[in-house]
Structure formats: structure tokens, C-alpha cells
Amino acid sequence: MIGAGGIGGYYAARLARAGHELVLTARGDHLQALRANGLTVDYEGEILRESLPAFSHSELIQRYEADTFDLIVIALKSTATRAVMNELSNWLKDASVPILSIQNGVDNEPTIAEIVGENRVLGGLAVRIGGHITDPGKVFAEGVAQIVMGAWPRQRPDDPRIFLLGQLERAYTAAGIPTTVSDNIRYELWRKLVINNGVNPLSALTGLDTRSLTHHPEFQKIVYGMMAETVAASKADNVNLGPEDLAEMFDLISNFNAIKTSMLVDKEKGRPLELDSIAGAVLRRCERLGVEAPYTMTVNALLTHSQS
Ligand SMILES: NC(=O)C1=CN([C@@H]2O[C@H](COP(=O)(O)OP(=O)(O)OC[C@H]3O[C@@H](n4cnc5c(N)ncnc54)[C@H](OP(=O)(O)O)[C@@H]3O)[C@@H](O)[C@H]2O)C=CC1
Numbered sequence: 325m326i327g328a329g330g331i332g333g334y335y336a337a338r339l340a341r342a343g344h345e346l347v348l349t350a351r352g353d354h355l356q357a358l359r360a361n362g363l364t365v366d367y368e369g370e371i372l373r374e375s376l377p378a379f380s381h382s383e384l385i386q387r388y389e390a391d392t393f394d395l396i397v398i399a400l401k402s403t404a405t406r407a408v409m410n411e412l413s414n415w416l417k418d419a420s421v422p423i424l425s426i427q428n429g430v431d432n433e434p435t436i437a438e439i440v441g442e443n444r445v446l447g448g449l450a451v452r453i454g455g456h457i458t459d460p461g462k463v464f465a466e467g468v469a470q471i472v473m474g475a476w477p478r479q480r481p482d483d484p485r486i487f488l489l490g491q492l493e494r495a496y497t498a499a500g501i502p503t504t505v506s507d508n509i510r511y512e513l514w515r516k517l518v519i520n521n522g523v524n525p526l527s528a529l530t531g532l533d534t535r536s537l538t539h540h541p542e543f544q545k546i547v548y549g550m551m552a553e554t555v556a557a558s559k560a561d562n563v564n565l566g567p568e569d570l571a572e573m574f575d576l577i578s579n580f581n582a583i584k585t586s587m588l589v590d591k592e593k594g595r596p597l598e599l600d601s602i603a604g605a606v607l608r609r610c611e612r613l614g615v616e617a618p619y620t621m622t623v624n625a626l627l628t629h630s631q632s
Pocket residue numbers: 326327328329330331332349350351352354380381399400401402404407408426427428429450451453454455456457585586598
């Protein structure tokens with residue numbers, strides 16, 4: 325599990341509890357605490373405690389061949405994907421282990437594919453989960469915490485990854501992670517981006533959680549506007565989301581727990597924001613298509629300005 329933070333830490337703990345062997349990567353105080361005291365996850369009142377090997381990326385490379393692993397899961401922030409992939413590049417290039425991303429955004433899988441080739445990439449997303457590191461070595465998580473995964477960029481009829489995806493679906497689900505395989509993961513990633521562009525930047529700007537935003541008389545219109553602009557942007561990737569996706573995603577996030585988004589957590593901790601991979605991804609595509617995106621442009625500009 326590359327980047328065992330809020331999301332990676334939760335899923336790693338579930339898999340370990342079910343008997344799977346895991347190795348975690350992290351850095352700083354969190355890494356020190358994982359080594360000294362193990363990983364503790366508070367999931368809706370259930371406490372999961374797991375002692376798992378934890379390393380920096382340079383230690384990982386020194387200790388293991390990449391093909392020691394059946395699967396490498398990337399649960400970093402999108403801001404770190406390129407740098408970490410470059411760091412792991414030689415280690416991964418000479419191997420054949422498949423790589424699953426469970427990050428937000430639609431540009432992580434292409435970045436991973438640049439290093440290892442599309443055939444080794446599984447796209448994925450963490451759905452209906454809120455999670456973050458509360459203290460070094462400690463993670464809080466809530467929600468149904470599903471995973472949707474699939475062959476990147478989409479499954480071919482004779483795709484050799486189908487067998488592995490079936491194995492993962494069964495193993496993850498048996499471990500308590502409701503998992504489904506999609507034959508069009510790019511479509512699923514775009515649907516998730518509709519939610520993330522709708523609520524993440526605005527939550528970081530206002531300090532409000534997802535429920536407060538989607539039930540607020542004015543902010544809900546901005547959320548809806550940013551979601552609609554994401555639907556429009558999807559056409560640049562030939563994904564063609566439609567009004568039914570917009571309605572479904574707005575409904576999903578309005579009726580989900582009151583989540584402090586990952587971007588709000590990052591803002592509060594003074595960490596880099598996944599703004600470029602969320603709002604930036606939408607704005608670049610809208611520009612290419614010649615489509616206006618005034619909500620996303622405004623929120624993106626205000627948030628960028630508040631950071632400087
Ligand atoms: N949190 C949430 O509720 C949700 C998040 N997501 C998505 O899941 C992904 C992961 O998010 P989340 O778990 O919140 O992120 P976190 O920041 O909690 O976890 C990422 C982990 O990776 C570590 N890391 C980052 N860069 C490096 C590096 N160069 N070397 C070693 N370790 C590194 C981080 O360390 P450090 O803390 O020092 O940066 C951190 O421990 C994101 O794409 C996010 O958008 C999806 C659904 C919900």
C-alpha cells in the first residue's frame with residue numbers, strides 16, 4: 325500500500341484483518357508511529373489494530389523486488405503521484421506486478437501507465453468513504469467504504485486482467501470492503517470527479533462539510549453548477565456523462581454522511597491541495613472544448629488566491 329494515509333490505511337487494515345499480507349509506505353511522523361506502535365483505525369466505533377511492515381519508498385526498493393507483491397495499490401494524494409512514480413520507476417519497470425490506483429482524479433492512471441504501460445494498470449476509486457490521519461499512526465474512517473476497480477482505460481473482451489480483477493473483487497469483498505469491477509473504469513472515475521469537483525474545492529474554501537454545502541440554499545447551487553461543468557468536461561475524454569449522472573451524483577453526495585472532504589483536511593493541515601487534479605482537470609478540458617466553466621473557474625481562483 326503506497327501512501328497508507330486516511331484511505332490507504334483504512335483499506336490496508338481491513339485486508340490485514342482478513343489475513344492478507346501487506347507492506348505499507350508512508351513518511352515522517354506517521355511512518356515512525358506505524359513502525360513503533362502499528363496502525364490503528366477507528367472505523368465507526370470499531371477499532372482495528374494491525375502491526376504491519378512500514379517503510380519509506382527508498383527502503384521499500386532496497387528490501388523488496390517489486391514482483392514480491394501480487395498487487396501494488398497507490399493511495400497517495402494526486403499531487404504526489406508523478407513524483408512517487410518517478411521515484412519507483414526503475415523498480416517497477418523491470419517487474420510485471422499490476423498497479424491499482426484508488427485516488428481521486430482522472431489523470432493518475434495515465435501517469436502510472438507512462439511508467440509501466442497500460443496493460444499493468446488497474447483504475448480505481450474509493451467510494452462513500454471519508455477518512456484521514458488523526459494522529460501519527462492513527463486513522464479515522466467512516467462510510468460504506470467501497471472500491472470500484474477496472475482495467476485501465478477500459479476492459480477489452482479478451483483482457484488478461486479480467487481474472488485478476490475477479491480475484492480482487494472476491495478477496496476485497498470477503499475482507500469487508502464492498503468491491504465491484506467495472507468494464508469502463510474511466511467512466512466511473514469521471515462520475516467520482518463530478519462529486520469531487522462539486523464539493524472538495526468549495527469545502528476547502530468555506531470550511532463546510534459535504535452535507536452543509538449540499539443543503540445550503542446558495543452553496544448547493546454552486547455545488548450543482550460545478551458538477552454540471554464536470555459533466556460537460558467529460559466529453560473531452562470521450563466519456564460523455566449525461567444529466568442522469570449529474571442528478572445521481574448530486575443525490576449521492578447530498579444523502580451521504582456529513583463528510584469533511586480530503587481537500588478541507590489538507591487545507592487545515594497546510595498541505596498541498598488536489599486542486600489541479602480536480603478543478604484544474606475540469607478547467608483544462610472545458611477550455612479545450614470551448615465551454616465556459618464559471619463556477620469552477622471562480623472557486624478555483626478564490627482557493628488558489630487564499631493559498632498564496
Ligand atoms: N480522505 C478521504 O475521505 C477520501 C480521499 N480520497 C482520495 O484518496 C486518495 C488518498 O487520500 P487520503 O488517504 O486522504 O490522503 P492522505 O494524505 O491521508 O494519505 C496519503 C499518504 O501518503 C503519504 N505520502 C505522500 N507523498 C509521499 C511521498 N512522496 N513519500 C511517502 N509518503 C507519501 C502521505 O504522507 P504526508 O501526510 O506526509 O503527506 C500520507 O501518509 C486521494 O486521491 C484522495 O482524494 C477518496 C475518497 C475519500
